[in-house]
Amino acid sequence: MKTKNNLEKIALFAGLSDSQLEKLESIAIPRDLVKGEQIFISGEEAKGFYSVASGKVKIYRESLSGKEQIIHIFGTGEIFGEVPVFQGSSYPASAITLIKSTLLYFSREKFERIIREDPELAMSMLALLSGRLRQMVNHVAALSLAEVPGRLASYLLLLKSTQKSNILELDLPKGQIAAYLGTIQETLSRIFKKMSEQGLIKVERKTIEIIDEETLELIASGEEQL
Numbered sequence: 109m110k111t112k113n114n115l116e117k118i119a120l121f122a123g124l125s126d127s128q129l130e131k132l133e134s135i136a137i138p139r140d141l142v143k144g145e146q147i148f149i150s151g152e153e154a155k156g157f158y159s160v161a162s163g164k165v166k167i168y169r170e171s172l173s174g175k176e177q178i179i180h181i182f183g184t185g186e187i188f189g190e191v192p193v194f195q196g197s198s199y200p201a202s203a204i205t206l207i208k209s210t211l212l213y214f215s216r217e218k219f220e221r222i223i224r225e226d227p228e229l230a231m232s233m234l235a236l237l238s239g240r241l242r243q244m245v246n247h248v249a250a251l252s253l254a255e256v257p258g259r260l261a262s263y264l265l266l267l268k269s270t271q272k273s274n275i276l277e278l279d280l281p282k283g284q285i286a287a288y289l290g291t292i293q294e295t296l297s298r299i300f301k302k303m304s305e306q307g308l309i310k311v312e313r314k315t316i317e318i319i320d321e322e323t324l325e326l327i328a329s330g331e332e333q334l
Contacts (some may be wrong), residue, residue, distance in 0.1 A: 114161040117185040135218040147203040154192035156215040163209020178288040257334035261327040
């Protein structure tokens, strides 16, 4: 695998010079994982963070009763596990691959050394962490304030922005999407059906086509009811 080419796809490293990418390439450790392989578990000491070179990774937590709450899904070019690394603490959640994936591992010790030598990398990390915080705040707000149709509308619009297309590939089974949105699969299926009947979306198995983005935005903001 050409590690440098994969580094260029990582948002955190976008715009860095060839020499900077070469420094990062020297510490990046590729890891090939099969579907369903555990990357780390909640409470494990955070000695490094990861980037997805290819594939998909699920970040989740489990309650004492065994109920799973999906926190986020990461795809190609995204990094995860970075916050506890720089806090010097443990991972607050667990990570597992959803499909066959290739990850790049960056040890905390080696990455901190490069950051000290290159302030541009430090600024990129601050920007990424700020964006991640905003994303989590928006997700918490959506779960706590919005009705389920609003949560689903927000989720579909988020997929549109990340996939840059009105034709969306669902990144999770519907049961897991329901868990991510804080509802149950039966409720989610009813809302998908209603959105489809009203001409807002077109559903074909794991593919969703956004037909009426404007109305979805109104539902997501709470200005219109489904």
